[in-house]
Amino acid sequence: MAAPALTIRVRDVHVDYEVYEDRRAAIRQRLVSRTGTGRSLVHALKGVSFDVSEGDAVGVIGSNGSGKSTLLAALAGLLAPTSGQILVAEEPKLLGVGATLLPAATGYRNIRLGCLALGMARREVDEQIDRIVAFTELGEAIDRPLRTYSSGMRARLHFAIATSVQPRILLIDEALAVGDRAFRAKSKARIDELLASAGTLLLVSHSLEEVRKQCTRALWIEQGILKADGPVDDVVAEYSAGEP
Amino acid sequence: MWQPAVAPTADGAHTMAATGSDVQLRPLDADHSARLYLKRMWARRDFAVAMPLEEIRSTHQNTLLGNVWHLGNPMLSVGVYYLVFGVILDVSRGVDNYILWLMVGVFTFGLTQRTVLNGAVSIAANQGLMRAVRFPRALLPVSVVISRLLTFGFELCVLAFVALVTSEGISWRWVLLPAVLVVHSALNLGGALFAARLNDAFRDVQQIIPFLFRLMIYVSGVMFPLERFISGDGAPPIVRTLINLNPLLAIIELYRWVILGTDLDSRHLVVVLVASSIVLVSGFSYFRRAEHRYGRA
Numbered sequence: 391m392a393a394p395a396l397t398i399r400v401r402d403v404h405v406d407y408e409v410y411e412d413r414r415a416a417i418r419q420r421l422v423s424r425t426g427t428g429r430s431l432v433h434a435l436k437g438v439s440f441d442v443s444e445g446d447a448v449g450v451i452g453s454n455g456s457g458k459s460t461l462l463a464a465l466a467g468l469l470a471p472t473s474g475q476i477l478v479a480e481e482p483k484l485l486g487v488g489a490t491l492l493p494a495a496t497g498y499r500n501i502r503l504g505c506l507a508l509g510m511a512r513r514e515v516d517e518q519i520d521r522i523v524a525f526t527e528l529g530e531a532i533d534r535p536l537r538t539y540s541s542g543m544r545a546r547l548h549f550a551i552a553t554s555v556q557p558r559i560l561l562i563d564e565a566l567a568v569g570d571r572a573f574r575a576k577s578k579a580r581i582d583e584l585l586a587s588a589g590t591l592l593l594v595s596h597s598l599e600e601v602r603k604q605c606t607r608a609l610w611i612e613q614g615i616l617k618a619d620g621p622v623d624d625v626v627a628e629y630s631a632g633e634p
Numbered sequence: 635m636w637q638p639a640v641a642p643t644a645d646g647a648h649t650m651a652a653t654g655s656d657v658q659l660r661p662l663d664a665d666h667s668a669r670l671y672l673k674r675m676w677a678r679r680d681f682a683v684a685m686p687l688e689e690i691r692s693t694h695q696n697t698l699l700g701n702v703w704h705l706g707n708p709m710l711s712v713g714v715y716y717l718v719f720g721v722i723l724d725v726s727r728g729v730d731n732y733i734l735w736l737m738v739g740v741f742t743f744g745l746t747q748r749t750v751l752n753g754a755v756s757i758a759a760n761q762g763l764m765r766a767v768r769f770p771r772a773l774l775p776v777s778v779v780i781s782r783l784l785t786f787g788f789e790l791c792v793l794a795f796v797a798l799v800t801s802e803g804i805s806w807r808w809v810l811l812p813a814v815l816v817v818h819s820a821l822n823l824g825g826a827l828f829a830a831r832l833n834d835a836f837r838d839v840q841q842i843i844p845f846l847f848r849l850m851i852y853v854s855g856v857m858f859p860l861e862r863f864i865s866g867d868g869a870p871p872i873v874r875t876l877i878n879l880n881p882l883l884a885i886i887e888l889y890r891w892v893i894l895g896t897d898l899d900s901r902h903l904v905v906v907l908v909a910s911s912i913v914l915v916s917g918f919s920y921f922r923r924a925e926h927r928y929g930r931a
Contacts, residue, residue: 399659467662467768470926477659481768495688503688506681507767515680552766 395479397559397590398442398465403474405435405460434460436614437474444479447591449601449622451629452611458594461611462561465592482592483508483557485584493537497528497547500536504551518554525580526550527573546573553580560588562595598626671922675770682773686781704785705792712740715857725858734796735894739856741789742889746822746882747847749782753826754833754840757928764929771928772921775826779819793893807892814892817910818885824913827921834928854882878902881909 434457442448450458463469465476466484492500501522505515523532526546536544562581585591585604595601601608601622608625610618618625675682715736719725726732756774757764764771790811797804833839853860853876860877869877877883884902891898 396659463765465662468765468929476662478662479658479660481662484766484768492688495691499688499691503681503684504767506678506684507763507769509678509769512680512684 394443394445396441396477397444397446397479398482398592399475399477400441400465401439401475401477403435403438403461403464403471403476404433405457405464405469406431406433406472407469434614435464435471438611438614438616439474440609440616440619442590442592444589446607447585447605448593449605449608449626450592450594450611451596451598451601451608451626452617456611457614458611459563460614462563462592462594466561478559480558482559482561482590483555484561484563485552485581494535496535497526497532497539497543498523500547501526501532501551501554505554508551508555510555522550522554525576542570549577549580553577553584556584556587558588559590560584560592562591562593598630602626668919668922671770671772675773675776678769678773681769682777683780685773685777686784689781690784705788708741708744708789709792711744712737715740719857723858725862728862729859731800731802731894734793734800734802735890735896736857737793737796738889738893739854739886741786741793742818742886743847743851743854743856743882745782745786745789745818746825746885749779749822750825750829750847751840751843752778752782753822754829754843756826757830757834758837758840761929771925772827772918775823775830775921778826779823782822783815783819797893802894805892805895807895810892814885814888817888817906820914821881821885821906821910824910824915824917827917828913831921831924834924850880850882853877853880854886856886879905879909881906881913884909 438457438461450461452458460469462484464471465478465482467481468484492503495503498519501519502515505518505522506512510518526532526549528543528546531539531543536547539547591604593601593604605622607620608618608622608629609616610625610629618628712733716733720732720736726735729735753775756778757771760774794804794808796802829839829843851857855861860883878901884906887896887898887902888906890896
């Protein structure tokens with residue numbers, strides 16, 4: 391049997407971005423100083439390379455601010471690398487919770503819009519919307535404007551939208567299990583379902599237990615540099631040993 | 635332990651590794667060509683249309699007259715200008731059907747103004763959406779154009795009503811209105827794309843735009859016919875040339891030709907066609923060159 395097909399190839403990827411202390415630079419700041427006040431350059435990834443093949447389930451671990459989420463955002467095409475190359479077999483989809491759609495529109499309309507933004511065709515949305523609405527368990531609240539939602543209700547809605555597509559390359563940024571206990575169990579089951587139909591998985595998580603359970607392989611990223619890449623048990627053991 | 639999904643073939647065997655090479659891999663950032671970018675925009679057209687529909691649905695949904703309020707601002711503007719320019723300053727001499735003439739100017743100028751202003755904030759206001767979903771960002775200004783066009787429909791109805799009431803009538807030229815709207819929208823989209831990128835880089839831009847339009851309204855012949863002021867010795871030739879090259883003046887003259895049957899200067903037709911194409915193409919390319927920067931702050 392030949393080696394499994396590559397689905398992701400990452401070559402020497404760097405990602406920098408500017409961070410502004412208060413929102414965005416005004417013209418004044420641009421004119422006054424090119425560095426210093428108001429903004430700073432974050433070098434989030436400093437030359438990361440790896441390959442992922444069909445059938446790989448890769449956990450990405452590392453401490454806070456190590457560049458894990460930046461890596462996922464870059465793979466999802468949300469943050470363009472400053473240099474380096476990312477090759478993919480298919481467009482990876484990032485499951486993250488927190489998109490703010492239209493606060494004045496109802497939950498129902500937001501689901502429609504969210505699904506279209508994710509790239510579903512209108513007919514597909516028509517077919518799936520009842521299932522997605524049922525999944526949120528929001529009841530009558532689905533016809534109320536999003537701005538009236540509690541954070542828990544909003545999280546349910548976001549989760550339902552984010553998990554409405556079934557991508558072949560699935561990227562998951564931690565803390566996807568949301569809401570109260572019953573809903574958490576349900577969302578966990580939904581993630582498992584997505585995993586079962588995806589060909590490739592990258593999972594960012596702080597829970598080493600979850601990474602061990604879901605993944606066969608792990609990447610350890612620290613300060614934007616790939617420190618280890620190998621079988622999940624080895625990398626997790628190395629990471630745990632490195633932790634104080 | 636997670637098991638990869640492998641599609642079983644007809645004979646039940648697994649086709650996991652049909653190819654072991656990376657020949658099928660493509661760069662993630664493969665949108666460098668304008669053609670591919672446009673193709674991806676087209677694939678998400680449902681989204682670009684749904685967005686403004688939802689917006690219109692959700693604004694004013696609590697008011698009794700609902701979307702009719704979209705007419706409030708333009709109608710009040712017409713009232714103010716009529717009072718100042720039509721009654722007090724009486725610049726309407728020589729203009730047949732001044733009220734309709736003024737309405738055409740105010741409504742069509744307002745369409746450009748609102749599109750560019752809303753377009754300017756379209757990137758800045760949708761950071762959350764951009765951080766979560768990957769789509770060609772130019773869809774945001776595009777959906778602004780669609781949104782403003784939809785509300786412009788109400789204004790067109792009012793124009794048609796006034797045309798009928800004031801015995802102007804609806805001439806055969808109304809058939810050309812869709813074509814005029816397409817050209818006008820090209821101009822507006824180009825402007826919205828420019829404004830969106832500029833405002834993403836410098837948030838001050840959205841504060842400055844209203845003043846630019848306040849200046850433009852006086853040189854676009856919205857409230858009074860400019861001809862009287864720029865012909866003769868009053869204005870230096872350079873000013874006259876610049877005003878004649880103003881695409882907003884030209885597009886408004888085009889609308890007036892359609893709706894009021896005023897004379898159409900063929901120069902205006904050329905100006906509007908050339909300017910719309912240039913503004914749209916350059917706006918699109920200017921916007922796209924910063925594609926990777928949107929949603930980053």
